[in-house]
Amino acid sequence: MSTLFGSASSTNTANTLGDLGKDVALTSPPEDSVSDINFSTQTQHLAVASWDKKVRIYEIAESGGSTGVAAFDHEAPVLSCHWSPDGKKVVGAGADKAARVMDMTTQQTSQVAAHDQPIRVARFFTPVAGGDAMLVTGSWDKTIKYWDLRQQSAAATVQCQERVYTLDVKKNLLVVGTADRYINVINLSDPTKFYKTLQSPLKWQTRVVSCFTDATGFAVGSIEGRCAIQYVEEKDASSNFSFKCHRDPPQNNMTNVYSVNAISYHPQHGTFSTAGSDGTFHFWDGVAKHRLKGYPTTGGTISATAFDRTGAIFAYAVSYDWSKGYASNTPQYPNKVMMHPIQTDECKPRPSVKKR
Structure with a gap:
């Protein structure tokens, strides 16, 4: 079943048009395209991964203002970053086939993972049995690997069908999206087996997967x-x-379609955002199948998004996403990370309407 919800026919467009006027730019952003952004679940700190081979950490004020507090280097573009559940460590991973972790207390960095090809994504998770957080990495070498940070070698390796393009973890749910539209669902109580494998319900290449806040899907x-x-x-x-x-409105039987680059779930409301290479982001209520807010173009493709731990700030990176190849990556292209303060009703689900 395919629907276009939030269209003008079913919604007063004026009510769903959001405002970018109060958005605040990140101070001293990366010098090259931003590949990933992630907020700590414990503090108001944001990690930003970039093609300039660095992961930068910023402290974000309630107003959206920012202060750079730390950074660490990789040997090639960084494609992913994530915070440990306790907010004390930041991982970066990327084209140097390695994952590196900075300890925020000591600001010491160490390599904690390695693959045979670039690591596309790295995420911390808490093991089902409890104990220290572990790391899962997904690579273009067609594997995911689990890492106990106290050990040199991988705790386990799982072979996938194709190159890993995206993965996400929530509670005991791990979802891995690969080339050729495979999606592998893993229950972390049995982490080396696929609980379920399906072809993406979408017809074209998977760009991103994002777990529901309640981990049911x-x-x-x-x-x-x-x-x-x-x-x-x-x-x-x-x-x-x-x-x-x-997508742009159809013209002369032609429709311009754009990549959906990022999907982020609101930590309290369970509503979600989509952002794409058309330079827009939208907030959606998936249960009511309704668009809550859509925003004007930001002037460049949006490569990554994240909500802070309270859901009061939505961060988005306006940065080249390579969707139009090498030639479009000009020095004039915008490269910034913006903090959007969430207004009271922007991400709240619609009141449920009881069926007769």
């Missing part, structure tokens, strides 16, 4: 301006659906 974004909502268990399958987003 996940969203998938693809290069064709479409997003899918997918529940893990069959009993919930009737709630699966996909919808069009990040």
